[in-house]
Amino acid sequence: MIAISSSGKQALIAVEINNKRDFATLDSNCKHSENILYKIDKMLDNIGSSIDKNDRYALVVGPGSFTGIRIGMALVKGFCAGKESKVIPITTFDLISYSYLRSHTIKGDFLTVVDALSGLVYIQKRDKRGKAIEEAKVITKKELDSLSLVKIGLEEEDVAEKKVSPTAEELLMLSLKMKDSGFEIGENQLVPLYLRKSQAELSLEERVTKKS
Numbered sequence: 001m002i003a004i005s006s007s008g009k010q011a012l013i014a015v016e017i018n019n020k021r022d023f024a025t026l027d028s029n030c031k032h033s034e035n036i037l038y039k040i041d042k043m044l045d046n047i048g049s050s051i052d053k054n055d056r057y058a059l060v061v062g063p064g065s066f067t068g069i070r071i072g073m074a075l076v077k078g079f080c081a082g083k084e085s086k087v088i089p090i091t092t093f094d095l096i097s098y099s100y101l102r103s104h105t106i107k108g109d110f111l112t113v114v115d116a117l118s119g120l121v122y123i124q125k126r127d128k129r130g131k132a133i134e135e136a137k138v139i140t141k142k143e144l145d146s147l148s149l150v151k152i153g154l155e156e157e158d159v160a161e162k163k164v165s166p167t168a169e170e171l172l173m174l175s176l177k178m179k180d181s182g183f184e185i186g187e188n189q190l191v192p193l194y195l196r197k198s199q200a201e202l203s204l205e206e207r208v209t210k211k212s
Contacts, residue, residue: 001014001015001016001017001054001056001057001058001172001175001176001179002014002015002040002054002056002057002058002079003015003057003058003059003088003090003168003171003172003175004036004057004058004059004060004072004075004076005059005060005072005090005092005095005166005171006036006060006065006068006069006071006072006075007060007061007062007063007064007065007068007069007072007092008064008065008068008092008154008156009065009156010025010026010027010156011025011026011035011036011068012024012025012026012060012166012167012168012171013025013026013036013039013040013043013168014168014169014171014172014175015040015043015044015047015049015054016172016176017044017047017049017053017054018047018049018053020047020048020049021047021172022043022046022047023167023168023169023172024039024043024168025167025168026039036071036072036075037075051079054079054085055083055084055085055086056085056086056087056088056179056184057076057079057080057085057086057087057088058087058088058089058090058171058172058174058175058178058179059072059073059076059087059088059089059090059190060072060090060091060092060095060171061073061089061090061091061190061191061192061193062091062092062192062193062194062195063091063092063114063116063122063136063193063194063195064092064114066194069192069193069194070192073190073192076187076190077187077190080187081187083187084186085187086179086184086185086186087184087185087186087187087189087190088175088178088179088183088184088185089183089185089190089191090171090174090175090178091124091136091193092112092114092122092154092193093112093114093122093124093126093132093136094132094174094178095166095170095171095174096112096113096114096152096153096154096164096166097112097126097130097152098130098166098170098173098174098177099164099165099166099167099170100152100162100164101129101130102170104162105128106128106150107128108127108128108149108150109125109126109127109128109133109149110125110126110128110149110150110151110152111123111124111125111126111144111147111149111150111151111152111160112124112126112152112153113144113151113152113153113159113160114153114154114157114159115153115154115157115159116138116195116196119140119141119142120138120139120140120141120196121138121139121140121141121144121159122136122137122138122195122196123136123137123138123139123144123151124136124137125149136193136195137195138195138196141159144159150162152164154166
C-alpha cells in the first residue's frame with residue numbers, strides 16, 4: 001500500500017509493503033510536485049522495497065487544493081498505468097472525521113469542514129460514527145456560522161471550532177480500514193472530488209463573458 005494526501009498545505013505519504021512501514025510529512029513550503037515522487041523513492045529504499053512490489057494505492061481525492069489534487073491524481077494514475085493495481089479513494093472529509101474520532105467521542109451528528117477560499121467552505125454532515133449522511137456541498141462562511149452542529153476542520157486552515165492535524169500513520173490506518181471494507185476501485189474509475197470551479201476557471205469564464 002502507498003497512501004498519498006496532497007490536497008492540503010502539507011502532503012502526507014505512507015508506505016506499507018511486506019509488513020514494513022514508513023511515513024512522511026512534507027513541509028507546506030515544499031512544492032508537492034517536485035518532492036512527493038522523490039520522497040516515495042526514498043521511503044521505498046528505507047524499507048528495502050520497490051514500486052513494482054506495490055499493488056495498491058490510496059489517494060485523498062479532495063476537496064482541497066486544486067493543484068495538489070491534480071498532482072496526486074497524476075502520480076497514482078502514472079503508478080497504475082499498465083497494471084491492475086487497486087485504488088482506495090479517500091475524501092478530505094473522511095480523513096478529518098477519522099482523525100478526530102480516534103481520540104474523541106461525539107454524541108450526535110457533526111460537520112466536517114474544509115476551506116474553499118474566497119469566503120466559502122466545503123462541508124459534509126456525518127453521524128457520530130463518522131459515516132457521511134449528506135452529500136458534500138459548498139456554502140459561505142456566514143452560512144457555516146449559522147449552523148449549530150459541531151464543526152471539525154483542519155488545524156492548518158482554522159475554519160472550524162474543533163481542529164485536527166491528520167498524520168501519515170492515520171492516513172494509512174484509514175486506507176487499510178477502507179480496503180477491508182471493500183472501498184476499492186480500478187484506476188480508470190478514479191476521479192477527483194471538485195465541489196466548485198477553480199479560481200483559474202472562474203477567471204477565464206469572467207474574461208470570456210466580458211469579451212462577449
